[in-house]
Amino acid sequence: MKLDGRRMSDNISDRRGERMSMAGGGLSLLRLLAILPGGIKTKLIGLAVVAAVVVATQGTSGLSGLLGLSGPQTEQRQYQGTPEEQELYEFSAQILAGTEDVWTELFERMGKRYIPPKMVIYKDAVQSGCGNATSSTGPFYCSADQTVYIDLSFFMNMKRQIGADGDFAYAYVIAHEVGHHVQYLLGDLDRIHEKMASASEKESNRLSVRLELQADFYAGIWAYHDNRIFSSLEDGDIDEGLDAARKIGDDYLQKKARGYTVPDSFNHGTSSQRSRWLKLGAHSGDLSLGDTFTPEYSSL
Numbered sequence: 001m002k003l004d005g006r007r008m009s010d011n012i013s014d015r016r017g018e019r020m021s022m023a024g025g026g027l028s029l030l031r032l033l034a035i036l037p038g039g040i041k042t043k044l045i046g047l048a049v050v051a052a053v054v055v056a057t058q059g060t061s062g063l064s065g066l067l068g069l070s071g072p073q074t075e076q077r078q079y080q081g082t083p084e085e086q087e088l089y090e091f092s093a094q095i096l097a098g099t100e101d102v103w104t105e106l107f108e109r110m111g112k113r114y115i116p117p118k119m120v121i122y123k124d125a126v127q128s129g130c131g132n133a134t135s136s137t138g139p140f141y142c143s144a145d146q147t148v149y150i151d152l153s154f155f156m157n158m159k160r161q162i163g164a165d166g167d168f169a170y171a172y173v174i175a176h177e178v179g180h181h182v183q184y185l186l187g188d189l190d191r192i193h194e195k196m197a198s199a200s201e202k203e204s205n206r207l208s209v210r211l212e213l214q215a216d217f218y219a220g221i222w223a224y225h226d227n228r229i230f231s232s233l234e235d236g237d238i239d240e241g242l243d244a245a246r247k248i249g250d251d252y253l254q255k256k257a258r259g260y261t262v263p264d265s266f267n268h269g270t271s272s273q274r275s276r277w278l279k280l281g282a283h284s285g286d287l288s289l290g291d292t293f294t295p296e297y298s299s300l
């Protein structure tokens with residue numbers, strides 16, 4: 001991507017110097033979700049490369065109280081990043097700024113006002129409005145505080161673990177999470193989360209796939225318009241994103257992890273679905289093509 005001279009967003013905050021100490025012994029988010037009773041729901045949605053963490057939800061108030069945890073204590077220190085981390089931080093701030101410009105314009109066209117999300121860059125663990133998360137959660141969006149959370153080591157691991165590399169692949173990850181914020185602003189996130197809360201596990205997973213594919217589509221929409229406004233794309237960029245989308249498909253990840261797939265457990269979409277929706281957004285730039293909720297599930 002060509003990003004020279006592009007502005008960096010003011011909505012990014014660096015919380016890498018924060019160290020959390022948990023009175024309850026430092027539960028990871030995954031454990032937290034695993035031990036939550038079914039009725040408790042958190043507003044959290046992630047790209048889930050390492051683990052799919054999507055739980056429908058209405059509110060998280062009193063979550064730690066419920067679990068008998070006294071709130072985590074945080075301590076602020078100056079964080080010294082490597083030059084690679086600094087570059088990724090600035091890159092993330094530039095991509096976030098691009099999503100602000102693009103979505104502000106697209107919302108205006110719909111006669112709506114875009115309220116940009118915040119982005120928190122953390123290291124190892126973070127306290128979010130949706131509970132405590134660790135870097136193993138992967139990047140995620142929390143609608144309770146309208147914030148995208150990213151540990152930059154995710155980008156470095158993307159290359160090592162799934163062989164997905166390149167600046168556009170990283171931008172796709174950010175734009176996907178911002179896509180969940182767009183869903184939140186348009187009312188789709190809460191609407192689908194409500195449905196998921198009363199659906200069977202299989203149906204709930206399918207609704208999750210529909211949300212995730214639309215977030216992929218929105219990432220493509222962002223790429224199209226970012227390029228229209230700023231001429232940011234270079235040859236091969238979209239292919240890089242499509243390659244990343246394929247490598248975080250549920251089928252690809254499951255096959256890699258255990259040698260077989262369990263389609264009913266898919267909650268983010270297959271490799272071909274994810275790359276197809278990203279491509280549709282990136283090639284058309286047409287928001288009206290992004291309805292992933294109405295079509296038959298088998299035709300997604």
Ligand SMILES: [Zn+2]
Pocket residue numbers: 045046047048176177180212215
């Ligand atoms: Zn997602």
